[in-house]
Structure formats: structure tokens, C-alpha cells
Amino acid sequence: MLKPGNRYEWTVTETKYPNLKKTPFYNFELLSEEEFKSKENDIKSITSSLKDLGYKPLEIREIICQDYKVCY
Numbered sequence: 749m750l751k752p753g754n755r756y757e758w759t760v761t762e763t764k765y766p767n768l769k770k771t772p773f774y775n776f777e778l779l780s781e782e783e784f785k786s787k788e789n790d791i792k793s794i795t796s797s798l799k800d801l802g803y804k805p806l807e808i809r810e811i812i813c814q815d816y817k818v819c820y
Contacts, residue, residue: 753780779818787818 750756757775759766779787791812798808813819 750778752778753783754778776819784818784820791816791818791820 755775755777757773759768759771759773761771794812794816795808798811803811809820
């Protein structure tokens, strides 16, 4: 199970023993509840502005995820 506040890293390779120095790794950090709450007001403000511009909820979540790196 993923736990809030932890950072996770993974990779996918086609070979059993890849060269890890040349293999791309991906990562993300799962915010703790405290960290998310500290960003919540900013998210609400951005969400409100984007709604006023005519964006739909799914589009807003995608924009916040891509531009602000807060995905929920």
C-alpha cells in the first residue's frame, strides 16, 4: 500500500538485467494530509479561476496536475 508522505520510484525495462545508469526512472511523492491541506487554498483559488474561464472539472484537475504538479 502507498503511504502518504512517502516518495516512490520505478522503472520498466525490456531486459532482465538492465544498465541502471542508462535506464530512466520515474517518481512521485504522495503528499501527507498536512502538506495537501497547506496547498488546498491555492488549489481552490486556481480551480475557481479556471471555472470562471469555462474549464470543466476534469480539465481543471489535469491542468493543476501538469502545471502545478499536484495530482488528486
